[in-house]
Amino acid sequence: MVQFLVRRLIGLIFVVLCVTFITFIFGYFAPGDPIQVMLGEHYNIEVYTHLRHVYGLDLPWYQQYFRFLTGLVRLDFGYSYYYQGRPVWDMLKDGIPVSAELASWGLLLTLVIGIPVGVFSAIKANTWIDTTSMTLSLVIYALPAFVLAVFAQVLILWIDKWTGQQWPVANWGEPWHYTWNDIQYKLVPILVYAAAGYAYFTRLTRTSMLEVLRQDYVRTARAKGMRAHIVIYRHALRNALIPLATVIGLAVGTLVTGVFFIEVIFNIQGIGAATLNAINFRDYPVIQATTVLGASAVVFGNLISDILYTLIDPRIKSE
Amino acid sequence: MDTKHSKAPAQPGLNTAPGRPRKSLLTRQQPPPDEASDSLTSEQKVSTPFQDSLRQLRRDRRAMVSVAIILFFLLLPLFGPPLYQHIGGAITSTTGDRIDATVYRSPFHQELGRQYEGSSSTYWLGTDAIGRDLLARLMQGLLISISIAIIVEVIDIVMGISIGVLAGYYGGWLDQFLARFTDVMFAFPGLLFAILLTGILGAQADVVFNKLPLVGANGNARLLLVSMALAMTTWPLMARYVRGQTLQLKQQQFVEAARTAGSSNTTIILRHIIPNLFSIVVVASTLNMAGTIIGEASLSFLGLGVQPPGSSIGLMINDALGVADTKPWQVLFPAIVLALIVVAFSFLGDGLRDAFDPRSKD
Numbered sequence: 001m002v003q004f005l006v007r008r009l010i011g012l013i014f015v016v017l018c019v020t021f022i023t024f025i026f027g028y029f030a031p032g033d034p035i036q037v038m039l040g041e042h043y044n045i046e047v048y049t050h051l052r053h054v055y056g057l058d059l060p061w062y063q064q065y066f067r068f069l070t071g072l073v074r075l076d077f078g079y080s081y082y083y084q085g086r087p088v089w090d091m092l093k094d095g096i097p098v099s100a101e102l103a104s105w106g107l108l109l110t111l112v113i114g115i116p117v118g119v120f121s122a123i124k125a126n127t128w129i130d131t132t133s134m135t136l137s138l139v140i141y142a143l144p145a146f147v148l149a150v151f152a153q154v155l156i157l158w159i160d161k162w163t164g165q166q167w168p169v170a171n172w173g174e175p176w177h178y179t180w181n182d183i184q185y186k187l188v189p190i191l192v193y194a195a196a197g198y199a200y201f202t203r204l205t206r207t208s209m210l211e212v213l214r215q216d217y218v219r220t221a222r223a224k225g226m227r228a229h230i231v232i233y234r235h236a237l238r239n240a241l242i243p244l245a246t247v248i249g250l251a252v253g254t255l256v257t258g259v260f261f262i263e264v265i266f267n268i269q270g271i272g273a274a275t276l277n278a279i280n281f282r283d284y285p286v287i288q289a290t291t292v293l294g295a296s297a298v299v300f301g302n303l304i305s306d307i308l309y310t311l312i313d314p315r316i317k318s319e
Numbered sequence: 320m321d322t323k324h325s326k327a328p329a330q331p332g333l334n335t336a337p338g339r340p341r342k343s344l345l346t347r348q349q350p351p352p353d354e355a356s357d358s359l360t361s362e363q364k365v366s367t368p369f370q371d372s373l374r375q376l377r378r379d380r381r382a383m384v385s386v387a388i389i390l391f392f393l394l395l396p397l398f399g400p401p402l403y404q405h406i407g408g409a410i411t412s413t414t415g416d417r418i419d420a421t422v423y424r425s426p427f428h429q430e431l432g433r434q435y436e437g438s439s440s441t442y443w444l445g446t447d448a449i450g451r452d453l454l455a456r457l458m459q460g461l462l463i464s465i466s467i468a469i470i471v472e473v474i475d476i477v478m479g480i481s482i483g484v485l486a487g488y489y490g491g492w493l494d495q496f497l498a499r500f501t502d503v504m505f506a507f508p509g510l511l512f513a514i515l516l517t518g519i520l521g522a523q524a525d526v527v528f529n530k531l532p533l534v535g536a537n538g539n540a541r542l543l544l545v546s547m548a549l550a551m552t553t554w555p556l557m558a559r560y561v562r563g564q565t566l567q568l569k570q571q572q573f574v575e576a577a578r579t580a581g582s583s584n585t586t587i588i589l590r591h592i593i594p595n596l597f598s599i600v601v602v603a604s605t606l607n608m609a610g611t612i613i614g615e616a617s618l619s620f621l622g623l624g625v626q627p628p629g630s631s632i633g634l635m636i637n638d639a640l641g642v643a644d645t646k647p648w649q650v651l652f653p654a655i656v657l658a659l660i661v662v663a664f665s666f667l668g669d670g671l672r673d674a675f676d677p678r679s680k681d
Contacts, residue, residue: 014499026520027519032522146620150650257510295508
């Protein structure tokens with residue numbers, strides 16, 4: 001097992017290196033001279049060369065890449081092009097707790113609602129309850145996050161209009177604080193964010209559960225006269241959750257981009273919003289930083305899945 | 320969330336069941352020898368697995384409704400605009416000129432002074448923030464969505480099949496390359512690679528592609544870049560599916576028989592492997608269409624795809640976000656159309672999988 005994990009780890013390091021290289025190369029070949037854009041039309045040549053030096057743009061590409069790479073390890077992503085002299089990390093660090101909060105609550109809600117509904121659907125397989133639930137989840141799954149968010153926003157605005165309430169549809173409260181005011185801000189974005197994942201996990205749980213319910217040991221347990229809920233929760237559910245454990249790690253990728261769209265629509269100042277601002281201003285170092293951060297999160301998630309898998313499923317160890 | 324990050328992607332298509340070799344899905348299976356001498360009636364009863372699957376698909380009500388919706392949204396942007404512009408009579412513009420329907424019902428014409436109008440006989444779905452016809456813009460947006468989906472899918476299928484088959488059939492360095500390349504591409508979460516590519520090279524694409532006829536006009540210059548970015552993120556998955564299927568097909572007896580009979584590798588690949596990839600590719604690319612349409616809409620929504628004055632569903636939603644509280648239809652029309660088309664492709668893909676994947680028949 002250790003050997004397997006070490007091999008995976010080496011593979012993942014290779015992947016991270018490739019990702020950083022691709023990200024770097026895009027920035028390197030990006031059209032336009034960022035320093036020139038920064039200084040405008042009339043500039044002092046000395047200031048120009050000085051700035052080029054500060055940003056490391058006078059170095060050959062491999063040295064620039066090395067600088068980029070060693071910077072990443074220290075969470076030093078260089079300086080912003082748009083906000084001159086401001087470190088990229090400074091711009092992102094305020095957003096990280098916000099995005100992390102949105103993502104963690106979203107994931108928690110996804111699992112807490114998605115898995116029970118999936119199990120219930122599997123138990124009631126091919127009844128109208130199952131069909132309705134599966135159709136609903138397929139619709140939610142198919143819809144892009146920003147369309148869901150827009151629907152939710154319009155709905156709340158209508159409710160506000162009818163009831164004369166002032167339920168907010170934008171902004172975010174204090175990160176990790178939960179007064180009633182904060183909850184009002186956070187509830188809807190988190191719900192919308194969780195909806196996409198909910199659809200996926202419900203379908204996955206149902207499939208996995210149906211597969212397990214067909215197994216011989218479930219039939220044996222039933223034949224012994226065991227009560228139905230014990231069979232379902234003790235025997236079936238435990239085994240049905242194995243594939244889910246691995247998928248949670250793999251779902252990190254969609255969690256990351258999901259944050260982007262929710263943040264834009266609900267005007268939440270997380271890293272997603274910071275990145276999109278950077279895109280508008282062509283602030284390449286910020287875009288590079290979030291890409292690398294996002295990709296690292298995915299790779300880390302993959303590693304967690306691998307570890308979880310080997311821990312949960314004893315069959316892996318023997319292989 | 321999607322499954323594309325899983326390391327061993329579930330095969331969406333079929334596994335050719337052992338003992339059911341099929342040389343080609345499109346030709347009628349030879350009846351068994353003992354029945355061959357029988358009358359015509361017995362021959363008519365024999366249907367290929369492909370025909371069985373088609374019949375099952377036709378019985379799937381959800382998939383058939385989806386086909387109808389997709390066809391409607393395919394024909395609407397092609398025949399809708401000329402028809403819509405033909406129906407309308409001339410109106411007096413706010414500048415005082417008489418203008419034809421071909422002018423005011425064009426997706427780009429601005430009637431300043433007739434902003435945010437509701438539905439009327441002049442503007443069937445009303446007008447947007449600068450007095451442009453919403454229906455015309457919606458049809459133009461659909462055209463963009465569908466063209467992008469088709470372009471990306473063509474690249475996806477060509478790259479996916481060629482690299483996937485070669486990697487699966489020959490193995491070796493190409494297989495290694497594919498495995499590593501997919502690993503790297505999967506590490507970019509969701510749309511982030513496309514966001515990176517279009518965000519950094521977008522402005523350059525405007526300059527380079529602007530001179531192209533048709534593609535360069537109306538702010539569509541970046542769409543080439545968007546399609547390339549989306550295709551780059553989708554073909555590795557397709558290649559993986561194809562590779563997996565090829566590995567299984569390679570072991571089948573009919574391939575062995577063909578090899579024993581002296582067929583060259585090229586013949587085996589073209590005659591026996593590729594035709595059997597049909598269902599897996601169709602299922603995967605239908606589901607992919609939904610993803611591509613979402614991808615283009617999302618990028619345009621973020622301002623990375625179609626540029627103003629062009630129209631795209633994502634751009635329309637973004638334009639209307641500010642007035643979602645007072646004029647919700649502005650945002651609901653494009654959102655509902657996008658939702659319908661994406662859900663239709665997903666349902667159709669789901670139906671195709673149910674019909675063509677023997678493992679899902681339970």
